[in-house]
Amino acid sequence: MTRTHVLRLARVREALASGEAQRLRVAAQLSIGEVARGCGVDQSTVWRWERGIRSPRGKPALAYCELIDSLRKQAAPTSSRPESA
Template identity: 45%
Template structure:
């Protein structure tokens, strides 16, 4: 399976999250702040910052809400899911 298909599959699974980098790009593409995302999920802004930095992972109930939000954003902003080309 190619990498783009894996990224799409990861966004479709109920509690699977895309990479921290993609999470941030989706939020930024939607024009949302970390505080707005945190408020929608019911957590502190620092939790979203840690999730986007890859420092922490959300607990199951928060992960489901966060994954749902990210899937919806990916539908609206599909280019944010695409990985930037690597520089060699």
């Protein structure tokens, strides 16, 4: 596993621990089953990740990290321009 992979695992585990990962999933209107299929795991696995029962590992964890990173980008404001009064 590369250094980049390890850093990505740390980032996704922090997002899970803080509840950010679940908030992003819910805001994107994605079910646990949809996320699980996208990561190549059973939906009970994602359920356990989101509740802190298990930590994501290996290729599914990296796929989950990619998903969370993409959801973060979608949730980010598209413009940093201040609104006029």
